[in-house]
Amino acid sequence: MQQVRIEAGPGxxxxxxxVVPQRAEGVVVFAHGSGSSRFSPRNRQVAQALREQRMATLLADLLSPTEEQEDDRTALLRFDIGLLAARVSCLVDWCTRHTELARLPLGLFGASTGAAAALVSAADRPEAVRAVVSRGGRPDLAGPALERATAPTLLLVGGADEVVLGLNRDAAARLAAEHQLHVVPGATHLFEEPGALAEVAREAARWFTGHLPDST
Incomplete structure (x- = not known):
């Protein structure tokens, strides 16, 4: 694992x-949301499953330490989709310039509000972003980007996460790109039930391996 620092604006x-596995066939950038960070155990489990399928993974904090402290107090920045999407696009741009990653087709994995940020970034970077996966996400917050995004999109939602499931169904109806809504039976928002997160990891790996390598 390489710890890297990525410039995302003045100061x-x-x-x-x-992490770049041997003979990597793609790279997946993780977009966290709702107060999470690159240390999210759920996203790290998914990242490990992707690396087993020869996908490089980039897990980054979308907020600076100062911003994280502010968000802990106000919970506002985690819903600032424009801000989060701009940060995700910075990560995408960094990957396209990176020596090891520039040749690899790129996907985005978004969780919670990070899913909306991923979709907005995909709409803003259509030539760079080849696939998107949302885990328990809020794609509805992506707004007009749902109609603009062209990257094939997989929406993963827990069957017991009724409110978010409804929001994902509404968002899926607006997505212009190829998409699929996959419901994990009995799972709640954090996929804490036995086997639920493993199913998320399998489905995410299926989506990325099915869409990224073929794009080269």
Whole structure:
């Protein structure tokens, strides 16, 4: 694992963890949300499953330490989709310039509000982003980007997460790109039930391996 620092604006540096397996066939950038960070155990489990399928992974904090402290107090920045999407796009741009990653087709994995940020970034970077996966996400918050995004999108939602499931169904109806809504039976928002997160990891790996390597 390489710990890297990525410039995301004047005086702003994001901390990230990069892992590039041998003979990597793609790279997946993780977009966290709702107060999470690159240390999210759920996203790290998914990242491990992707690396087993020869996908490089970049897990980055989308907020600076100062911003994280502010968000802990107000919970506002985690819903600032424009801000989060801009940070995700910075990560995408960094990957396209990175020596090891530039040749690899790129996907985005978004969780919670990070899913909306991923979709907005995919709409803004259509030539760079080849696939998107949302885990328990809020794609509805992506707004007009749902109609603009062209990257094939997989929406993963827990069957017992009724409110978020409804929001994902509404968002899926607006997605212009190829998409699939996959419901994990009996799972709640954090996929804490036995086998639920493993199913998320399998489905995410299926989506990325099915869409990224073929794009080269």
């Amino acid at each position: 702003l540096v994001l901390s990230a963890d990069l």
